[in-house]
Amino acid sequence: MSHDASPALPSVLDEGIAARLKRDERGLVCAVVQQWDSREVLMVGWMDDEALRRTLAEGRVTFWSRSRQEYWRKGDTSGHAQYVKAVSLDCDGDALLVEVDQVGAACHTGERTCFATGGDLRAVVGSRPVH
Numbered sequence: 001m002s003h004d005a006s007p008a009l010p011s012v013l014d015e016g017i018a019a020r021l022k023r024d025e026r027g028l029v030c031a032v033v034q035q036w037d038s039r040e041v042l043m044v045g046w047m048d049d050e051a052l053r054r055t056l057a058e059g060r061v062t063f064w065s066r067s068r069q070e071y072w073r074k075g076d077t078s079g080h081a082q083y084v085k086a087v088s089l090d091c092d093g094d095a096l097l098v099e100v101d102q103v104g105a106a107c108h109t110g111e112r113t114c115f116a117t118g119g120d121l122r123a124v125v126g127s128r129p130v131h
Contacts, residue, residue: 013053021049022094028064029096033106036085036099042106043114045074047096052087059084061098080104 021029028046035042045063047055051071054062061082062073075081082100089096107114 013049013056017052017056017089018049020089020093021052022092023048024094026066028066029094031061031063031096031098033061033082033098033100033102035102037101040113041115042082042100042102042112052096055084055098056087061100074106075103078104080106082106 023029027048029048029052031045031047033042033045034040045061046066047062048064051062051064054060054071054073058073060073060075061084062071064070065072081103082098083103084098084100086099087096088099102112105112107116109117111117
């Protein structure tokens with residue numbers, strides 16, 4: 001008799017988590033991806049219930065590609081994988097924070113972060129009032 005040491009992965013997203021999600025009209029939730037130790041913001045992707053279920057259950061980040069209309073697990077073709085360290089839901093339920101250990105570039109351009117080449121938008125820098 002053989003015993004499988006790993007538990008069976010859930011086939012659907014936990015009902016309690018699913019009930020807390022506020023999805024857009026396409027059924028998607030924004031996922032902000034951050035390097036877990038440096039706190040560097042790496043990229044933004046989109047997840048539906050199945051992508052989130054896979055991410056939570058497999059320890060690798062899976063997104064829903066809006067352009068290709070398919071699931072893609074980060075790193076399967078590029079080798080630039082994202083290993084999950086933590087996933088949090090914001091207070092409104094409409095955004096996820098996915099903390100990862102990023103291997104290689106996070107951006108499809110080959111940059112470490114998707115925010116490296118977009119350019120500084122030259123916002124006025126604010127200061128809190130001194131009391």
